[in-house]
Amino acid sequence: MTPDDVRDRPERWPVVEQDTVYRGRVFGVRTDRVEMPRGDGTEVVARDVVEHIGSVGVLALDDRDRVLLLRQYRHPVSRLLWEPPAGLRDVTGEPLHKLAERELLEEAGYRAERWDTLVDVFPSPGMADERVRVFLARGLTEVPADEIDFERVHEEADMPVVWVPLDDAVRKVLAGEVHNMIACVGVLAARAARDSGFADLRPVDAPED
Numbered sequence: 001m002t003p004d005d006v007r008d009r010p011e012r013w014p015v016v017e018q019d020t021v022y023r024g025r026v027f028g029v030r031t032d033r034v035e036m037p038r039g040d041g042t043e044v045v046a047r048d049v050v051e052h053i054g055s056v057g058v059l060a061l062d063d064r065d066r067v068l069l070l071r072q073y074r075h076p077v078s079r080l081l082w083e084p085p086a087g088l089r090d091v092t093g094e095p096l097h098k099l100a101e102r103e104l105l106e107e108a109g110y111r112a113e114r115w116d117t118l119v120d121v122f123p124s125p126g127m128a129d130e131r132v133r134v135f136l137a138r139g140l141t142e143v144p145a146d147e148i149d150f151e152r153v154h155e156e157a158d159m160p161v162v163w164v165p166l167d168d169a170v171r172k173v174l175a176g177e178v179h180n181m182i183a184c185v186g187v188l189a190a191r192a193a194r195d196s197g198f199a200d201l202r203p204v205d206a207p208e209d
Contacts, residue, residue, distance in 0.1 A: 010209065016044055026088060027052045027128075052130030056096050057086040057182035058104045059118055059190050060137045066163040067187060068108055068140075069178075082162070083180040084134075097204045100135045105143060108161055113139030116201040119189040120208055123181050133208065134186045136193065136201065166191055 017033040028051040035042050060068040069082040087103040089096070097115055104110050118136040122129075164172070169187045172178045178187070193201055 021048070026090075027130075048127065050124070050128035050130070052128050054089040054131045055086055056089065056100045056103065057084050057132060057134040057186055058100050058137050059084050059134055059182075059186035060104060060108065060110060060112065060140055061166065061190055061194075062138075062140050062163065064163075065166050065194070067166055067169050067190065068110070069162050069164055069169070069183065070107060070159040071162075072159050077179075079179070081180045081183075082178050083183050084186055086182050095205070096133050097135060100133075100137070104137055107159065109143050109145060110137075110140045111143055112137035113141075115204040116198070117204055117206045118193065118201065119185055121181070121185055131208065132182060134182055134189065135204065136190060136198075166194065
């Protein structure tokens with residue numbers, strides 16, 4: 001193979017049996033018995049799969065080359081994490097870029113004129129089918145709080161907003177000071193995109209596969 005062959009592609013090995021272990025609002029868990037190659041034959045192996053509805057993230061970049069980060073409590077890791085605006089794909093049929101627009105407005109209070117697809121990732125492909133699309137938002141305008149019809153509660157009740165110079169954000173990611181997956185991937189991808197003059201970005205409605 002050559003570097004040109006490095007491109008993820010769809011593939012599905014036979015599933016001979018499937019059991020639902022748990023079904024929740026945001027995610028479920030199932031056990032698949034998958035037929036996998038072994039030597040000259042195959043064997044059936046059990047694999048637990050977390051079924052997740054998916055999400056989007058927004059890497060907002062202003063005209064001073066700064067990225068917007070929010071601090072939010074994340075109970076599973078017992079941390080206050082710095083993150084870009086993000087949200088679950090919990091409205092059936094909603095275009096992903098419209099969800100991203102809504103999250104940027106509701107969580108951070110901004111609208112953007114320019115939207116591009118920045119990066120698509122599977123955060124934990126060894127255990128979950130969750131997929132995340134991260135958008136790059138530019139041409140930002142702050143929206144007065146009284147024009148935003150959204151009430152922040154629970155983890156979202158107190159989320160301070162900070163604008164961080166993109167190069168400083170890259171250093172924080174590499175120094176291990178920022179851990180959120182969307183933040184890390186988005187910041188590094190945004191720097192790479194900026195350094196190439198944003199020439200390689202995909203359109204906002206680019207297909208995921």
